[in-house]
Amino acid sequence: MKSREIVRHTLDLNGPERVARSFGDSDFCGVGCTVTTHSTPWRETEGGHWERTDEWGNRWERIDPTSKGEVVKGVLEELSSIDDYRFPDYSRPEDYAVATQRRAEKPDQWLTGGMPGFTFNIARKMRKLDLYLMDLVLEPERIRKLHDRIDVMLEDMIRNYASAGVDGIMFPEDWGTQSQTLISPAMWMDEFFPRFKKLCGLAHELGIRVFMHSCGNIAAIVPGLMDAGIDVLQFDQPDLHGIEALAAHQDRGRITFWCPVDIQTTLQKRDEKVIRAKAREMLDKLWRGSGGFIAGYYGDNASIGLDPKWQDIACDEFRKHGIASNYKGKPN
Numbered sequence: 001m002k003s004r005e006i007v008r009h010t011l012d013l014n015g016p017e018r019v020a021r022s023f024g025d026s027d028f029c030g031v032g033c034t035v036t037t038h039s040t041p042w043r044e045t046e047g048g049h050w051e052r053t054d055e056w057g058n059r060w061e062r063i064d065p066t067s068k069g070e071v072v073k074g075v076l077e078e079l080s081s082i083d084d085y086r087f088p089d090y091s092r093p094e095d096y097a098v099a100t101q102r103r104a105e106k107p108d109q110w111l112t113g114g115m116p117g118f119t120f121n122i123a124r125k126m127r128k129l130d131l132y133l134m135d136l137v138l139e140p141e142r143i144r145k146l147h148d149r150i151d152v153m154l155e156d157m158i159r160n161y162a163s164a165g166v167d168g169i170m171f172p173e174d175w176g177t178q179s180q181t182l183i184s185p186a187m188w189m190d191e192f193f194p195r196f197k198k199l200c201g202l203a204h205e206l207g208i209r210v211f212m213h214s215c216g217n218i219a220a221i222v223p224g225l226m227d228a229g230i231d232v233l234q235f236d237q238p239d240l241h242g243i244e245a246l247a248a249h250q251d252r253g254r255i256t257f258w259c260p261v262d263i264q265t266t267l268q269k270r271d272e273k274v275i276r277a278k279a280r281e282m283l284d285k286l287w288r289g290s291g292g293f294i295a296g297y298y299g300d301n302a303s304i305g306l307d308p309k310w311q312d313i314a315c316d317e318f319r320k321h322g323i324a325s326n327y328k329g330k331p332n
Contacts, residue, residue: 003027004167007110010291011209011231011256019287019322020110022258023297023315029109031102031166033157035095037088038075055088055116058125067303074128079139082146085126091156099164112211113161115171118154119147119195129182136183136191144191151195155202162206168231169203169210176216178240185220193224200229211258219245226255234258236298238282239265247285250292257286258294261314263304272313279317289327 001009001017007027009016020027037055042062044050050062050069062069076085096113103111116122123146124132135143161169175181181188200210211232212225217240225233226249233255238246239262246257259282261267266278279295287293295318301308 002108004108004110007167007294010294013254013291015290015324017324019283019293019295019318021295021297021315021318021322023295023311024319027110028112029102029106030112030114030170031099032114033090033095033160034098035088035090035092042069054125056122056126058128064303066300071125071128074126074131076126076146079127079135079142082142082149087149087153090153090160093160093163096160096164099161099166103165110168111166113157113164113166113169113208115154115157115169117171117173118192118199118212119150120175120192121171121173122150123147133182136187140191147191147195151199154199158199158203158208159206162203162208166208168208170213170232170234171211172213174213174215175221176214176218179217181216181218181220185224188221189224193228196225196228196230204229217241222249222255223252226253230255232256232258232294234296236260236263236296237265238262239278243281243285250286254292256292256294258296259286260296260298260311263298263306267298267304267306267310267314270307270310275310275313276317279314280321283318283322287322289324295322 006016006018007020010020022028038053038057039055040053042050042052044065048063050065052060054060057075058071059073060069061072076082099111099113123143126146127135158169203210209231210229211234212230213234215236219241222233235241235257236259238257238259249255261275261278261282266275269275282293295315297311297315298304301311
């Protein structure tokens with residue numbers, strides 16, 4: 001099987017010949033678009049700090065040259081400016097020509113179009129998280145107007161990526177702390193579930209899959225994400241949920257988890273036996289020779305203070321053990 005087939009069989013739980021992977025000779029290829037936005041590159045300022053402006057006009061800062069940083073000033077300082085704000089124009093098909101070109105260059109890889117987030121990830125930055133969380137409670141009608149405008153823009157992106165030939169879209173949306181979701185599950189179901197369902201439904205109608213990255217413990221909304229149509233959940237801390245709990249979600253319905261060995265627990269032990277055992281456990285309980293799991297790699301070893309050799313050990317175990325013939329005759 002070629003990479004594209006392996007990923008498709010993985011998502012369909014249709015017995016790929018090996019586990020799909022995002023390291024080494026990766027099965028995946030990402031692509032963006034060339035829409036003109038407010039974005040500027042990171043630049044170093046006094047005292048070793050760094051700053052940039054993102055695509056919406058929010059100002060970010062970080063204290064080192066590699067981490068993701070955080071928003072320090074949202075572009076919508078006043079809710080009254082929602083109507084006057086002009087989003088970048090993601091509706092022009094010509095801005096997705098790069099995706100069409102990449103499809104032609106990489107016909108055998110799974111091509112994923114990069115999205116800036118769904119509604120929450122974009123809105124929370126434009127208002128800055130603390131203000132935004134209050135808005136959701138105190139100004140639901142006004143913030144809903146912002147959400148509606150964001151969703152129209154996202155629909156434009158999905159349509160254009162699909163027309164350009166991608167296999168799927170992927171977006172980041174960090175919904176959790178280390179212990180719980182940032183808002184109540186009830187509020188998530190009321191305000192965000194219908195938006196997820198509509199956007200995922202559009203993607204599926206156009207023949208493409210939906211991948212979502214999220215940090216933190218979002219166990220409370222995983223069933224809702226599955227019901228809304230998310231095809232893949234990418235977690236860098238699978239142990240925060242528990243491998244058994246993730247497997248239980250798979251027993252409930254179709255979902256694929258894309259994970260490295262946990263970047264905050266297992267990898268930090270710097271113990272080869274422990275790392276190999278965890279990689280094998282993830283394959284045995286989540287992949288099981290039938291699909292539903294993608295072996296991942298965290299791309300910023302420096303930010304988590306890790307020598308790459310520890311992830312290399314996990315990758316080696318994923319390669320050696322993630323072969324369908326190892327699972328023939330075993331119950332799923």
